Amino acid sequence: MTGQRFAELHLDHVRRAFGDTVALQGMDLTIKGGEFVALLGPSGCGKSTALNCLAGLLPLTGGRITLDGKRIDDLPPEKRGFGMVFQNYALFPHMSVRRNIGFGLSMRKTAKAELNRRVDEAVRLVQLEEHQHKFPAQLSGGQQQRVAIARAIVLEPPLVLMDEPLSNLDAALRLEMRTEIRRLHQSLGLTTVYVTHDQEEALALADRLVVLRLGEVQQVGSPEEVYAHPVNRYVAGFMGYRNMIPVSVSAQDDDQATVRTEDGIELVGVKREELSDKAVAAVRPEDFTVVSEAGDNTLEATVEIVEYHGREQAVEARLKNGEQLHVRTNSRLAPGDTIRLKVPTERVLVFT
Numbered sequence: 001m002t003g004q005r006f007a008e009l010h011l012d013h014v015r016r017a018f019g020d021t022v023a024l025q026g027m028d029l030t031i032k033g034g035e036f037v038a039l040l041g042p043s044g045c046g047k048s049t050a051l052n053c054l055a056g057l058l059p060l061t062g063g064r065i066t067l068d069g070k071r072i073d074d075l076p077p078e079k080r081g082f083g084m085v086f087q088n089y090a091l092f093p094h095m096s097v098r099r100n101i102g103f104g105l106s107m108r109k110t111a112k113a114e115l116n117r118r119v120d121e122a123v124r125l126v127q128l129e130e131h132q133h134k135f136p137a138q139l140s141g142g143q144q145q146r147v148a149i150a151r152a153i154v155l156e157p158p159l160v161l162m163d164e165p166l167s168n169l170d171a172a173l174r175l176e177m178r179t180e181i182r183r184l185h186q187s188l189g190l191t192t193v194y195v196t197h198d199q200e201e202a203l204a205l206a207d208r209l210v211v212l213r214l215g216e217v218q219q220v221g222s223p224e225e226v227y228a229h230p231v232n233r234y235v236a237g238f239m240g241y242r243n244m245i246p247v248s249v250s251a252q253d254d255d256q257a258t259v260r261t262e263d264g265i266e267l268v269g270v271k272r273e274e275l276s277d278k279a280v281a282a283v284r285p286e287d288f289t290v291v292s293e294a295g296d297n298t299l300e301a302t303v304e305i306v307e308y309h310g311r312e313q314a315v316e317a318r319l320k321n322g323e324q325l326h327v328r329t330n331s332r333l334a335p336g337d338t339i340r341l342k343v344p345t346e347r348v349l350v351f352t
């Protein structure tokens with residue numbers, strides 16, 4: 001089973017407004033055949049709008065979408081023939097798993113033998129052999145979502161669109177299905193656009209991430225690029241830089257910035273943007289080390305809350321000026337402790 005491969009799907013300044021609300025502000029993106037692309041961002045950033053524009057469920061209010069050079073944004077959804085998987089599985093309750101999966105093929109008047117062969121294969125791919133004669137109500141959420149995925153891939157669509165497909169599942173199932181989706185993508189190579197607000201899910205699944213904010217693309221890149229080199233404080237915040245410490249800038253060259261916290265501590269960090277006097281130093285909670293001595297790039301804080309998380313503790317601490325810090329550490333700490341937190345220069349990103 002493979003999708004009909006295309007070379008390039010191109011979104012050219014795709015815009016969608018609802019009255020005065022601009023949900024998508026001119027999105028440019030090229031998706032290559034076989035790629036797994038995740039659209040990532042918080043609620044309201046425009047990711048479902050982008051997906052629905054691709055599917056043909058929402059007309060554009062500007063721009064164009066082309067598939068190998070042919071314009072498709074004026075085609076209705078059925079003419080585009082993309083597979084869709086939503087968070088509510090939208091299965092037919094009165095049909096068995098097999099009939100649900102084969103429904104699209106029977107609508108296309110696929111010959112019986114061919115239909116059965118393809119349904120068998122899809123059932124096997126999503127590992128539902130034992131459940132294929134049951135009805136949706138007799139299945140768990142994860143199994144229902146497998147049916148929804150099988151129903152989309154059985155049509156061998158050129159593009160599979162997934163809108164938060166795992167968000168109704170519990171944490172353990174979500175992880176299991178995530179691996180399942182990755183496995184399916186690796187074995188079938190179906191071009192996939194996957195919408196999620198969960199950065200971990202996006203990092204784990206996608207070949208490329210598109211980070212959106214208020215309908216605008218902030219960064220496009222591989223998981224490694226976006227995780228290690230976020231382009232601005234917004235993307236950094238989304239990629240786990242929970243600490244955004246307000247600082248003033250004392251010096252900067254091409255690569256580094258020397259900054260001072262409101263407590264008067266000097267930090268040297270990686271300069272990610274041209275800076276004026278005021279900036280933020282972004283640090284991940286796990287990049288602090290608790291040390292005993294004052295020294296370079298070392299903040300002083302008071303521990304407020306300690307949560308035990310197995311191998312390490314999640315600590316909330318406060319700088320002298322009242323700024324809250326999030327720290328992850330395997331040092332044993334207790335509320336009220338005064339601690340010194342060292343962070344290496346390459347782990348401090350300085351943004352405007």
Ligand SMILES: Nc1ncnc2c1ncn2[C@@H]1O[C@H](COP(=O)(O)OP(=O)(O)OP(=O)(O)O)[C@@H](O)[C@H]1O
Nearest residue numbers: 018021022023042043044045046047048049050197
């Ligand atoms: N049918 C609509 N009518 C009016 N405004 C809409 C409509 N659909 C979306 N919007 C607005 O467009 C913006 C983007 O919405 P969209 O659903 O694409 O965001 P999202 O990132 O997918 O969020 P969520 O994860 O909550 O679904 C929001 O401000 C939303 O309120």
